[in-house]
Amino acid sequence: MSHYCSERRQSAYSLREPFSGAVIAAVEVGEESGKLPEMFDQLSDFYKRQQKLKGAIMKSIMMPGITLVMSFFVLLYVLYGILPQITSIFIDMGLELPAAIKALMGLADFLQKYGIILCVLGVIGYKAFKKLIKIGV
Numbered sequence: 001m002s003h004y005c006s007e008r009r010q011s012a013y014s015l016r017e018p019f020s021g022a023v024i025a026a027v028e029v030g031e032e033s034g035k036l037p038e039m040f041d042q043l044s045d046f047y048k049r050q051q052k053l054k055g056a057i058m059k060s061i062m063m064p065g066i067t068l069v070m071s072f073f074v075l076l077y078v079l080y081g082i083l084p085q086i087t088s089i090f091i092d093m094g095l096e097l098p099a100a101i102k103a104l105m106g107l108a109d110f111l112q113k114y115g116i117i118l119c120v121l122g123v124i125g126y127k128a129f130k131k132l133i134k135i136g137v
Helices: 002-013 021-033 036-092 099-135
Strands: none
């Protein structure tokens, strides 16, 4: 019987990779104390709470992210849809452009020149952020 248990334990240790050291230690303690079902219940509760916490964190990150993306699209619409119309109205009336409109036009020119670079950097930043979250930093 002892030989059979040690074989099973050896084969279980070969599957260690997907499990953390804490889980393996908890299972070993459960086996040695004879309270393995209770230990699995505790591990189950722990992982359920961990998943719930991850979900709450993701929800709290999603709303500002969505707001940021939508703000970016609104800004693009203002810069490339509304601003040219306002500029042409001022020019047609022979008036000087206000400083705010000049600043927005400068921003539009900057985005036109460097927009692709900013988008690439944004995608790289997003991927790096996702990777950091995945590894738990």
